Amino acid sequence: MTRSLTLHLRERTEPHDCSPCEWFAPPRLQGPAPIGWPHHFDRGAIITTAASLEYAEGYQSEDDHLAAARRRADEVGVVPIGSGAGAALSFLASAIGARSVAEIGTGTGVSGLWLLRGMQSDGVLTSVDLEAEHQRLARETFTAAGHAPQRFRLIAGSGLDVMPRLTDAGYDLVFLDGDKVEYGEYLEQAIRLVRPGGLIAFDNALWHDRVADPSQRDAETVAIREVVQQVANDDRLRSVLLPVGDGLLVAQLQP
Numbered sequence: 001m002t003r004s005l006t007l008h009l010r011e012r013t014e015p016h017d018c019s020p021c022e023w024f025a026p027p028r029l030q031g032p033a034p035i036g037w038p039h040h041f042d043r044g045a046i047i048t049t050a051a052s053l054e055y056a057e058g059y060q061s062e063d064d065h066l067a068a069a070r071r072r073a074d075e076v077g078v079v080p081i082g083s084g085a086g087a088a089l090s091f092l093a094s095a096i097g098a099r100s101v102a103e104i105g106t107g108t109g110v111s112g113l114w115l116l117r118g119m120q121s122d123g124v125l126t127s128v129d130l131e132a133e134h135q136r137l138a139r140e141t142f143t144a145a146g147h148a149p150q151r152f153r154l155i156a157g158s159g160l161d162v163m164p165r166l167t168d169a170g171y172d173l174v175f176l177d178g179d180k181v182e183y184g185e186y187l188e189q190a191i192r193l194v195r196p197g198g199l200i201a202f203d204n205a206l207w208h209d210r211v212a213d214p215s216q217r218d219a220e221t222v223a224i225r226e227v228v229q230q231v232a233n234d235d236r237l238r239s240v241l242l243p244v245g246d247g248l249l250v251a252q253l254q255p
C-alpha cells in the first residue's frame, strides 16, 4: 500500500487534529471545512485500496508494441507513463477527436503510442525530447506498431526552446512529461498552444506520493505542487486531477 493510502486510512479511522489536513486538501477546497464536515475525508472521498488501484491500472492491457517500448525505456533508464494513464490519454485524444497533439518528453514512445492510437487516423503527433537516442527508440516503437512517418514529427531539443516555436492554438491536446522542474513554464506555453476547448495534461501530478506530503520540498515536488495549484486557480481552465498511475492532471482551455 502506498504511503498516501496508509495515511488516508489512518486518518479516517483515528481522531486527529484537522488543521494539517487542510494542507492536503486540493486547492479549491482549502480553508476551514464546512460545518458538519469534520475533516476533508468527509468531502466525498472514497477509500480506494491498493488492489483496486492495481485492478484499474490493468483494465486496459498493453500489447507487444507497448511492451517493447517499455523494454527500450528500461534499457535507457526512462520511466514511461503507466498503463492506466496511457489509456486515459488515449481515451481523451479519442473523445475530442484529436488531430494535432504536442508532447514534451517523448521517451521511447509509450505515451506517444497510446496517443497515436487515440487520435484520428490522419492525426499528427509532434513530440519533443532532449535526447536524440530516446527519439530514435520512439521512432522504432511507432514504426513497428504500423504508424506511417507522416503521423509523427519528432523534434530533438529542450521543451522550453521548442515550445515557443510551435503554432499558437494549433493543438487539440498538449501532453507534458519532460523536466518536472519546468512544469510551470510548460503550462504557460501549453495554454498558448492549445486551441479553445482543447486539453492540457501533465503526467506525474502526484509524483510518487510526494505532492500530497508537505514534508517533501525538493525542487521537482514543489514545481509539480505549484502547477497543480496554478491550474486549479486559472479561470481559463477547467481541470481534474485523475489518480491514475502517478497522477494525471488534465485541464480544458475554456472555449
Ligand SMILES: C[S@@+](CC[C@H](N)C(=O)[O-])C[C@H]1O[C@@H](n2cnc3c(N)ncnc32)[C@H](O)[C@@H]1O
Residues within 6 Å of the ligand: 078, 079, 080, 081, 104, 105, 106, 107, 108, 109, 110, 111, 112, 128, 129, 130, 131, 134, 157, 158, 159, 160, 177, 178, 179, 182
Ligand atoms: C518521463 S520520460 C518521458 C516518458 C514518455 N512520455 C513515455 O511515456 O514513454 C521524460 C523524457 O523527457 C526528456 N526530457 C527531460 N528533460 C527535458 C527537457 N527539458 N526538454 C525535453 N525533454 C526532456 C527525457 O530525455 C525523457 O526522455
